[in-house]
Amino acid sequence: MPLILTEEQIMLQDAADGFLKENAPIAHLRRLRDSRDPDGVSRDLWRGFGEMGFSGVVIPEQDGGSGLGAVEAGVIAESLGRTLTPSPFMGSSVLAATVLKAAGSQTQKPWLGRIAAGEAILSLAVDEGPKHAPAKIAARAERSGNGFKLNGAKGFVLDGHVADALIVAAQTDEGLTLFLLDPATPGLSVERTVMVDAHNAARATLSEVQVDADAVIGAVGEGRGPLDAALTLGRACAASSLVGAGDQAFKATLDYLKTRKQFGRLIGEFQALQHRAAYLFTELELAKAATLAALQAIDAGRSDAEQAAGIAKAKAGRVAELAVQEAVQMHGGVGMTDEFDVGLFMKRVRVLNELLGDAHFHAERLARAQGF
Amino acid sequence: MADLETFRAETRDWLEANCPPECRGAAPGEAEMVWGGRNAVFPTPAHKVWLDRMAERGWTAPEWPREYGGGGLNREEAKVLASEMRRIKARPPLYSFGVWMLGPALLAFGTEEQKQRFLPPIVRGEIRWCQGYSEPGAGSDLASVQTRAVNQGDHWIVNGQKIWTSYADKADWIFCLVRTDPEAPKHLGISFVLFDMATPGVTTRPITLISGKSPFCETFFDDVRVEKENLIGTLNRGWDVAKALLAHERTMIGAMGDTGVGRPLGQVAADHLGLDEAGRLDEPLLRARIADYDIDAAAFRLAMERAGDQMKAKQAHPAIASMLKYYGSELNKRRHELAMAAGGSDALEWEGERSNDGQAARDWLRTKANSIEGGTSEVQLNIIAKHLLQLPGA
Incomplete structure (x- = not known):
């Protein structure tokens, strides 16, 4: 392909x-x-x-x-x-x-x-601490009545406060299990968290939340497979959004280099800025390649798709981070104003970087997979 | 797609049956690379068998047309061949500037007769080529070449000096930039010619590098006769050929680094430094830098693949080669810095069997040329800024 x-x-x-x-x-x-x-x-x-x-x-x-x-x-x-x-x-x-x-x-x-x-609108509640750590989910679901009783706390739940249903990952005696919850279920409280990028997230607290057995998605103890499938596609798509945001910030910066004059010249004539722009362009090309490759690997059902998605997420995250920083710096003072859009890109990229594992998380996983 | 799967199965069987065990394994050291040529050196007889078998199928140049000895594969088939070779860790049967650089330029600019004459011996590894580009006064500013070719009717007489000519002392023929019109603006008076290194008047002198090795030479031309039939492309328009060839050279240098075939760098480091109880490299900060490198190396391999696909689909900007050259060479330098850190004092040994005569240190030093040869990193960034980003005044 x-x-x-x-x-x-x-x-x-x-x-x-x-x-x-x-x-x-x-x-x-x-x-x-x-x-x-x-x-x-x-x-x-x-x-x-x-x-x-x-x-x-x-x-x-x-x-x-x-x-x-x-x-x-x-x-x-x-x-x-x-x-x-x-x-x-x-x-x-x-x-x-x-x-x-x-x-x-x-x-x-x-x-x-x-x-x-x-x-x-549906939400997936996985994260619990400030960093993405799906291997360390602590929320518990104990057998109770004909179903389960859930306890725990989730954060960074996308759209949680407007969700029509929530998918919650919790541990049972049989292993990780996914539950589909009505947000009105007693004991479940959802609080919107207004985020730096003005996109949606929420915290969800589960206190003795009683659900029937039919709330289980798939089989009890077998939530890991569907969860991993979702996380893999999610990471690859987050990489795509990072590429989109990073590339758009870069385009705006490139336009600015071609129009802004200082010292009687277009600032894009300065080699110090030219080389940084050329370097950033190159990094963006790498991020695009890694992202498309991960998406294709998922579609082909390849066994390395999960790793490819991690590589894409890490690479796109790092590159987009560089792109928005260069965007603000090269725009100078106007880049720091709320009126100008580049700051919005910087905020969004920070959030996307944290979503579903940052570059550190994915580099760590790659190192483990490579045996060191 | 079914055809491609059939091709994969057949290729897998053929490689399994025909790639000798001696020609499989991690990336070969310099002494194990087969460069072909009149004085070809084969580390073992199996290496010659492997070259001959691959050359017979045209798989030393898989995507060249069959009529010139190539494999006639399309891009997807060539990718399958490469991936199947990686699968069994088959080493390249031939290392060749003819395949990587001259061939593509001949296919684009050569006459039918020139293609028939020069391409098949390249595929078979019979003629080893070197590149006469840089001169003492023409490095990053390559178009300043001063080597003169004076018109003598049916031939030219060439005088001048080249430098950094890779393996000139071992090559059979040279592809060379010469000035055929000294009055014209510098880009418009250059021609691209081929001649035999055995021609009277050609001498070479190896240059010892910081690695202690001499992959490069100074090459001197003293009244060398060059036949006019060996002009490639149009007279005085050699810069067009030179630029096209440079794109292939840059892609080649960019691709020289980590191919993802050998042992991962982190595991090599673990061999030296050991793992902790959790199975992590016992140097956490070095481990983090290696993991970051791995992310970039994986993304770079995919960027190379994507650039190749874009070229095939005619969606690629020609300056994309500068991007690959720039990133690949910087990445390779980074890899070898990390390898040296992972090796510690073991990697500092310069002589002796234990270190294979200082291979780690010599390879590390060799990579420092990657961001100079074929146009410096700074020149590549200039090209990207000017041609891809169209920044003003670049």
Whole structure:
């Protein structure tokens, strides 16, 4: 498989870019932020995403989705990175949809159609501490009545405060298990956490939350497989968003180098800046290659897909971090103003870097996999 | 796709049956590389068998057309061949500037007769080529070449000096930039010619590098006769050929580093330094730097693959080679710095059997040329800034 997009994928990219530019440019994010919108996300936009077939990109056609793959999901995630659009796409269309697709029961699968239509928002609650550590989930689910009683605390739950259902990962005696929860279940409290990038997240506390056995997704003790599938696709798509955000910040910087004058010359004439721009361009090309390769590996069902997604997430994270720092520095004082967009890119990249494991997390995993 | 899987299965069987055990394993040391040529040196007879078998299929130049001895494979088939060779750790049967640099330029600029004459011996490893580009006064500013070719009707007489000519003392033929019009602007008076290194008037002198080795030479031309039929491309437009060839050279240098075939650097480090109870390298800060390197090396290999796919699909900017050259050579230097740190004082030994005559240290020093040869890193960044980013005044 060549490491380039097919014609159909390029058409999808154009459609996603066009839709977002029209309906959710950066001004959309600013409006939600500045009006202190209680949801922090637009339900109308989410329905529009459904109408375009974006929300159900990886959901099978028989479940109401578009039946496409990881590369297509990455294409949309990259577009979202370019416009910084707050969207339930990552939490619902990528993470929750992958879990339900892999292990959802007949009564749970209808959620897929509602995600695909842009009607439902779902959240996946994995993280507990300040760093992503899915191997160390401490939340407990004890057998109780005909089901389970859940206790624990989750953080960085994307869209948790507006979710129509939450997927919670907790330990049982049989091992890690995934549960589908109604947010109104007694004992479950969800608190929105307003984040630096004005995108959505929440903390969820579970205190003696009683659920029936049919809340279990897949089999008891077998949550690791569907969770890993979701995390792998999530990481590759987060890498795509990082590439989108980093590339967009770089483009803005390049334009600025070609228009801003100091000392009677365009600042882009200075070799000190030229070399930094050339270096950044090169790094972005590496990040794009690693990201597309990971998405293709997932679609091909390759055994190294999980590792490829980790490499992509780490590389895209580091590169996007460099891109936004160079963007602010090369824009000078205006780069520090709230009025100018580059600061928004810096904030978003910081959040995406932390999401589903930062570069340190993935470098550590790669080292372990390589036996050192 | 089914065809490709059939090709993979057949290739796997053929390689398994035909790649001798002596020609498998981690990346070969310099002494084990087969460069071919009139005075070809083979570390074992099996190495010659491996070269001959691969050359017969054209797989020393897998993507060249069959009529010139190449393998006639498409890009996807060539990737399958490469991945199947990696799978059994098959070493390249031939290291060749003819395959990597001259061949692609001949395919683009040569006449039919020139292609017929020069390409098949390259595929078979019969003629070893060297590159006459740099001169004492023309390094980063390559178009300043002063070596003169004076018109004598059916031939030229060439006088001048080249420097950093890789393996000139071992090569059979040279592809060379000469000035055929001293009056024209510097880019417009250069021609690209081929001649036999055995021609009277050609002498070479190896240059000892900081590695103690002499992969490069000074090469002197004293009234050397060059036939006009050996002009490649148009007279005085040799810079076009030179640039196209440079793109291949840069891609080659960029790709010289970690191919992901050998033992991972972290494991090599563990051999020296040991693992702690948790199975981690016993030097946490070095371990972190190696892991970061691994991420970048993996991403770089994919960037090379993507650039190749973009070229094939005609979506690539020609200056993409500068990007690969720049990053690959800096990455290779980084790898060898880490390897030296991992080796500690073991890696400092310069002589003796234990260190294979200081291979680690000599390889480390050799990589310092990677970001100079084929155009310095700074020149590559200039090219990216000017041609890819179109920054003003670059």
